[in-house]
Amino acid sequence: MRLNRKAYFYILFFIILFIIPVLTDSRLILNILIMVFFYSYLSLAWNILAGFAGQYSVGHAAYFGIGAYTTALLYLRTGLIPWLGILVGAALASLFALGISYPTFRFGIKGYYYILTTLAVAEILRRIFLYWDLTGRADGIRYPLEPDSFWLFQFHWDRTPYYYIILVFLILCMFISYIIRNSQFGLHLLAIRDDEDAAQSVRINTLKCKLIAAAISAALTAVGGAFYAQYTLFLEPDTTMTLFVSIDILLPSLIGGVGTTAGPLIGSFLLTPLAWILRIAYGAEVLHMIIRGVVLMIVVALVPKGIVGTIIDYYIRPLHIKR
């Protein structure tokens, strides 16, 4: 198999990322990078439904919460190791996404109405978790501290294993995203995004494609939620399932470039360290949100297609014309 320049760049990039923990033992740098990978991963998962299929969801916090709570509750109540709990969480999130998406897509809910529907569903689920004994109501649930163990997915003294786990998750998510983008199914999703009626006119089963995209996106997001549960060891609906979680998931894609594989990565590399630096420098939770809001406004005003989308528009598409 011949690799193109882009593939070599990614391989080199990820080799450097694998080496970083060897070069530094700064807990701060590792924590920031873990969060960068984490939000890149989540945004890539969101991007499969929104970027490829054009279905802009602002309710991914629901899938995130399902993944986080399922993994935690299965461990706490049945002793099932988190690695298996992650799979159950992903399956549940997929089923939930299918249950919500089928009537939504079947009855042609699109655009702003789809955005509002996903927002409402996530909020309803958050409310249910807030008043449900099983999920610990508003108090949330807390993991018992276990000795450092790969199988129990807990590492207290050294954050490096979390770093490598989320980095591997990110690479897998990028790989899945790449495979989808370059498959017939991926072309179907892009066709639906560009023009759903035209897609139907060339025999694309738009309902089925959108449902599959929603299920994959939800499953991957749930895996991210499970990682969060293992990383923080504490879950509550007001930090795990709010609208802000959904926004944090989609923001890197919006800034980096929706519908591209590199966009979410670039967006997260810009946004996440900025948030941390502002938090550390000024300590105020509000300030970093204001700054991020300003960054988002600037991006929307100047480069509405995101950084990668703009590069494609100005440098890659015109290049084709010259040939």
Place this chain on the structure above:
Amino acid sequence: MPQLQVMNLVKTYGGVRAVNDVSFEVEKGELIGLIGPNGSGKTTLLDLISGFFKPDSGKIFFEGRLINNLEPFKRAAYIGRTFQVSRVFKGMTVLENLLAVVKDKQRANELLELVGLTELSAEYASNLSGGQQKLLEFARVLMLSPRLILMDEPFAGVTPSMIDRLVEVINTLNRQGITFMIVEHNMSLAFRLCRRCIVLDRGMIIADEPVSQIPYNYRVIEAYLGE
């Protein structure tokens, strides 16, 4: 058995009857023009046949099978369709537009050659001119090898030399047995290409006869020029 049979089709928007009790039959291998003044219901009729709109009443049969409740993507297996304003997949390249339909690169390249877009196969569809997008849309429909092709103003924005080529392609495919139903505003072009014309006015069929008789039909003249 006619290939397409439309019986008493009605479609209303609010108080307007866009298609009003329309009935006609199309035999396999025909090349039919669908003409009429603006707002006469031509595009709505194509939308009903291709399944994008559901009729209020009436029936549509394709090769003897009732297709009223069949979704558009299922009808697309045998009824191809192009749109009045071309609807190519703008975020994809020209070649990807065809590969999204069927993953057959050889066939895609043959069709691009047929419509004269080979040179632009790596180009993003959004960079094409309006006429080129019409040609791409036509090639995309052909990827599915449909038995009936509905074309909504296929020559709008296409250069005269490309029009000649497109007419030749349509005639060749028609000789191979593909049925065409073409909405066209350019009368001379419609008369040159088609053998039979259905004329719509205010949602109703006012003429359905050989092309040679259309210019002498007083109802058609009245619809276009007024009383």
